[in-house]
Amino acid sequence: MLYRENGQFKTSYQADQQIFPISQDRLAILLLIAVAAIVVPAFASEYMFRAILIPFLILSLAALGLNILVGYCGQVSLGTGAFMAVGAYAAYNFQVRVEGMPLVASLLMGGVCATAVGVLFGIPSLRIKGLYLAVATLAAQFFADWAFLRISWFTNHSPSGSVSVGSLQAFGWRVDTPVEKYLFCLMFVVVFALLAKNLVRSAIGREWMAIRDMDVAASVIGIRPIYAKLTAFAVSSFIVGVAGALWGFVHLGSWEPAAFSIDRSFQLLFMVIIGGLGSIMGSFFGAAFIVVLPIFLNQALPAFGSLVGLSISTAAVAHTELMIFGGLIVFFLIVEPHGLARLWSIGKEKLRLWPFPH
Amino acid sequence: MKTRSLTMAVALALAAAGSLGTSIAFAQDKVQFFPSLTGRTGPVAPNATPFANGYADYMKLVNARGGINGVMTLVEECETAYATDRGVECYERLKGRHGGATVFQPLSTGITFALTEKIPNDKIPMITSGYGRSDSADGGVFKWNFPLIGHYWVAGDVVLQHIAKKEGGWDKLKGKKIAVVYHDSPFGKELLPIVQERSKMHGFEVQLLPVPAPGVEQKATWLQIRQQRPDFVIMQTWGVMTSTALKEAVATGYPRERMFGTWWSGAEPDVRDVGAAAKGYNAVMMQHGAEFEAPVVKEILEKVHGKGQGTGPREEVGSVLYMRGVVGAMLAVEGARAAQEKFGKGKPVTGEQARWGYENLNLTQAKLDGLGFKGVLRPISTSCADHMGSAWARVHTWDGSKFVWASDWLQADEQIIKPMVRASADKYAAEKKLQRRAPSDCQG
Amino acid sequence: MTNATALRAPLPVPGDVQAANDAAPPVSSRKIGDIILDVQNISLAFGGVKALTDISFNVREHEIRAIIGPNGAGKSSMLNCINGVYQPQQGSITFRGKTFKHMNSRQVAEMGVARTFQNLALFKGMSVLDNIMTGRNLRMKSNLFWQALRWGPAEREEIAHREFVERIIDFLEIQAYRKTPVGRLPYGLQKRVDLGRALAMEPQVLLLDEPMAGMNVEEKQDMCRFILDVNDEFGTTIVLIEHDMGVVMDISDRVVVLDYGKKIGDGTPDEVRSNPEVIKAYLGTSH
Amino acid sequence: MGFFLETLFGGLMAGMLYSLIALGFVLIFKASGVFNFAQGAMVLFAALAMARFSEWIPEWTGIESRLVANVGAFVLAMAMMVIVAWLIEKLVLGKLVNQEGITLLMATLGITYFLDGAGQTLFGSEIYKIDVGLPKEPLFLFESTFEGGVLIGKEDLYAAGIAAALVLVLTIFFQKTGTGRALRAVADDHQAAQSIGIPLSRIWVIVWSVAGFVALVAGIIWGSKLGVQFSLSLVALKALPVVILGGLTSVPGAIIGGLIIGVGEKLSEIYLGPMLGGGIEIWFAYVLALVFLLFRPQGLFGEKIIDRV
Secondary structure, eight states: OOOOOTTOOOOSHHHHTSSSOSHHHHHHHHHHHHIIIIIHHHHOOHHIIIIIIHHHHHHHHHHHHHHIIIIITOOOOSOHHHHHHHHHHHHHHHHHHSTTOOHHHHHHHHHHHHHHHHHHHHGGGGTOOHHHHHHHHHHHHHHHHHHHHHOTTTTTTOTTSOEEOOOEEETTEEEOSHHHHHHHHHHHHHHHHHHHHHHHTSHHHHHHHHHHHOHHHHHHTTOOHHHHHHHHHHHHHHHHHHHHHHIIIIIISEEOGGGGOHHHHHHHHHHHHHHOTTOHHHHHHHHHHHHHHHHHHHHHHHHHHHHTTOOOOHHHHHHHHHHHHHHHHHHHHHHOTTHHHHHHHHHHHHHHHTTSOO | OHHHHHHHHHHHHHHHHHHHHTTOOOOOSSEEEEEEEEOOSSTTHHHHHHHHHHHHHHHHHHHHTTTBTTBEEEEEEEEOTTOHHHHHHHHHHHTTGGGOBSOBOOOOHHHHHHHHTTHHHHTOOEEOTTSSOGGGGBTTTOSSEEOTTOOHHHHHHHHHHHHHHHHTSGGGGTTOEEEEEEESSHHHHTTHHHHHHHHHHHOOEEEEEEEOTTOOOOHHHHHHHHHHOOSEEEEEOOTHHHHHHHHHHHHHTOOGGGEEEOTTSOSHHHHTTTGGGGTTOEEEESSOOOOTTOHHHHHHHHHTGGGTOOSSOGGGTTSHHHHHHHHHHHHHHHHHHHHHHHHOTTSOOOHHHHHHHHHTOEEOHHHHHHHTOTTTOOOEEOOSSBSSOOOEEEEEEEOSSSEEEOSOOEEOOHHHHHHHHHHHHHHHHHHHTOOOOOHHHHOO | OHHHHHHHSOOOOOHHHHHHHHHSOOGGGOSOOSEEEEEEEEEEEETTEEEEEEEEEEEETTOEEEEEOSTTSSHHHHHHHHTTSSOOSEEEEEETTEEESSOOHHHHHHTTEEEOOSSOOOOTTSBHHHHHHHTTGGGOOOOHHHHHHTOTHHHHHHHHHHHHHHHHHHHTTOGGGTTSBGGGSOHHHHHHHHHHHHHHTOOSEEEEESTTTTOOHHHHHHHHHHHHHHHHHHOOEEEEEOSOHHHHHHHOSEEEEEETTEEEEEEOHHHHHHOHHHHHHHHHTTO | OHHHHHHHHHHHHHHHHHHHHHHHHHHHHHHHOOOOTTHHHHHHHHHHHHHHHHHHHHHHHOOOOHHHHHHHHHHHHHHHHHHHHHHIIIIIGGGSTTOOHHHHHHHHHHHHHHHHHHHHHHHOSSOBOOOSOOOOSEEEEOTTTSTTOEEEEHHHHHHHHHHHHHHHHHHHHHHHSHHHHHHHHHHHOHHHHHHTTOOHHHHHHHHHHHHHHHHHHHHHHHHHHHOBSGGGGGHHHHHHHHHHHHOTTOHHHHHHHHHHHHHHHHHIIIIIHHHHTSOOHHHHHHHHHHHHHHHOTTOSSSOOOOOOO
16 A cells, blocks of 8 residues: 555656656665665674675676676676676786775776776677677686786786785775675665666667667667667676676685686676566676575575484585576576566566555 | 466575575584585585595594593584685685684685685684695794695695606706696696796706696697607696596606696596506605505594494595595694693683694694504694794605505705795785784794 | 647757757648659669669658558568668669768668668567657767766756657657557557657658558558658658558559569559559459 | 697597587577577586496496496486486476577576586586596507607597597488478477477477487597596587587587687697697687687578568
């Protein structure tokens, strides 16, 4: 009964074009952010922060970026890990080579470099389509893996080829406790989510979706595929790059190319698909699902085992985890190919009608 | 619609339970908790599994012997599948359990690098016997890292010493060509500095042959070796990469006698399915090798497997990587014991106290023999400056069915390694803007 | 057709859109002008298959020009050549005195040629509103950063164009479906949205590819009405492909007849009707 | 020169194996429009089954003949692959008809995880041995012409031979047999095929079983080369560039593509590698494919795409 849009008349297009036209939604989202920023820090355990919340935030940021490319512009990429890596290593180099480079600046510069590389590897998308493109983007993945191991300049000539960053300092704020790191990431996520949302509901967003849905028609009404696709690659890899930088700087603190391996690319693609293609909200759902599920299974299975009185070996747990994880992914794809975001909107529609069935 | 709402429910349930699941803990009191990050699945499972088994079995043995002055040991495993982010998650999960983790042994260079950034804040020491950062032997910079009884540079130096001995002196290496086949990752590259250092000193040529992980594709690598015909091949490989290398060596007819692995490339799983074809292959061993006759092994068979509490298969007990697990566990326990001496006998020690124990480790031959490591290990004594405690190693060779010793005890040349370690550690400190520990920090 | 007149009322919008509206031709435009589009000796082939052979015809300003012919006669291919989807191997196309070997879609759009599609080429994932908004994209100039911030020029521009699109929505009488994803609309309405998207470009030449295919009588009548309105209220030149002879003969000024990629007739409806070749082609086929 | 030939042969023989795995991709893509990422997992699963059964059969039956063990293991492993195929059709594909390619691709990734888990649960995650008697020792040709001769791994030679034979058999199966024709019909147009009474689901089970068979053979070859363990599933990554280079829908494409990639990556590693510091073959294969695609977006032998509006 409370969730209603009737009685809320839009008197201007401005009002009608808001992100959340329904006031209850606006309230809800503000509340959510408030909770995330104030309540969560007060209650969550250190483990929650370091092992779940921070990875969740960073990966949802990356998923958000990927969703712009795959979900909105329809260009499937399996090279996301590479763009994260570029972001991370670029940010690292700005940090160690440029004296007094502010942290946020190097993170953003990481994004910028990722953009450059992203556009470069986006160029083939003008000719290559669909699965061919998807596989072709793996070239970026493997090349990055190789380059960051082989070219010692990127790693500031560290003998092992693994790099690490010192304490994080932003605007004189020393980001070292888990809570601070969490808030630091949250800041990025909120801002980027807002910007991304704005883009996808503006002219450029419509161009991307037009290319995705019917590229011939799009070009006939004067949309240049080259511009649409490359901007999508640029924006996407910028966000992904920043996420990569955060992953290295905030979450790991020290990393090697393996941290951005092909598995990462697949993981992110999963988040986007399971969460919902072409949905900002979905990126978060997907990330939550993919981050939490394995950890949960990994811990719940032994507990469950001990409940029924048998102790499962670590290996068995890991294997069962794999199986259930795979099974659930297939299950979700079957029951809702359009992802959790679709479930969400269906739920909302129902709620709107509630308590009346139709 | 039905299925959808069902799915919704499932999703929510999982999300909720996910946060719940993290707080599952096994209530125990007055135990010394030793977390164990395992690699029982994934690319390195064949090699990492015996290690985990050895680790667990020795802890059981300690309890069978009456614990650490009465304090029972407790092991909880967490599977990383050799993936760094899973390793970090495991670390975060276990570090606070059961009254706090004593010490971590990630058995992965990648995870080691990541944890090195975290342990100082959490005040938990980390033992990385034979892997991880070589420069972390410098306790002045790496207060919490303990590459006890060896790191990659020791391995590299000893291999080269062994080769030189066989050739009849360092001068004989002049003009020779040595190829290094290495795992293309920090783990693999950590070996290179010492080899290059030695090649500068003795004028032998080094040919670097990186192999992308996991290393199942080495045809090109070995064709190059066949073309270049290096006099020796040193292998810094791990998991399937080693056995693949041996097979390719067989296929290209490179003599196994001239192949030398480091101590992660010389265990049974590496040669098992090559069998007789691997005859003559050598690998440097971090003191212990395959020790089926060692007293400690007999004791484990009797007191652990004998009681049907063995973690892995019985025949694996005493094999190379199993022993590495046992040694790792022993070092972990002895550090805690040493800490008890200082901070109170019969009470569990915190990670911070344990750290002191590892830094003031003094395992005399008598002590080691008492623990059942007669003929397996040599004395180990650490200090504030030296977190390694011993630089001895031996080389063994595969006779087609088992490993046999091919060299006497060899000691890595500290004159060469110490400066390298210090230089590298200083670079690290500079990058992170860290200060070396003040001498006062080393007292008490 | 008050809706339509509403469309032409000056809009409170930033410069370029304003200009575009001024450029819109005067009301008294419903008299045929001189040649605006001239197609000369176009030939198109896919591998061995000849789709078009040596087609020539022209279109005069403000007229309604129909292209008819049996299935597979190459009608759609013709349009595809005109707006640069296909590149003909021979021939040239002259538009407003500029001659092109072959067209490039972007140019064509910029020169004010819009197009609807035979088998709906709508953007299925997007709402009716967004679909029509894409028609305005050519006229939206604010850059990525403003759009990301959605502030200042970007927002003003967005709203201005939204207002224009709303007028089209009123004109096509699809207000109720504004925010529905086009995929969910019935066929007839989708056709309207397709038209709306084209109109949003404020075209001077409008290419309609079977706008009434698969419609029932009422829908056809509505569609006819829209087409005639557009043509006679803003004098938009219309090139239309249609199967329904009745409709074609009623509304079009001149007709081109294609068969197997060749031109077999050209002229006023009556001339064409009496052309033996045409009769043969049609009797020969299922019509 | 001798060394160049050596590398060339090495590349060709490696390429043959890539073709074999690529073939699995192509078969499934042709018949069900699924880009089957699970191919690698299937290889691992099949190899594990083969290796373990050949260990277990002597234990169960007490017959110590390697032939019996291997044949028995092969039959059992094949049976398992058929079951897997059947399950995949019933539980996954059947429920995902007319979804976009990307969704299907993700589904196969889900299958990958499942098979990795299931395989290791059923058969263990140690390193196992497949011994079908492929000779290990090298073979030297033209020793008179070049000093040192031209080395060829006998094992590789046999492997390449088997792969080639299999490719041949499958091609015939596709072109000549009734099932093959049905398969191609399905490949061209599902609805049409269905409407003339070709049972889609049965066809899919067959195709996936065939893919399973290919996986099994590939698994045996690679397994006896490398030993059977987890990393085996990664050979799929070597086949991907082959598939797109050759064209997703083309059997000959898979073969030629395999050879091109095989030779390309070996030559690059050996002649380019040293300049770039080595380890380049994996990305070189992909870049090679990428460059090819820039000229033929649909792959060497893939059907050309014409936009219709």
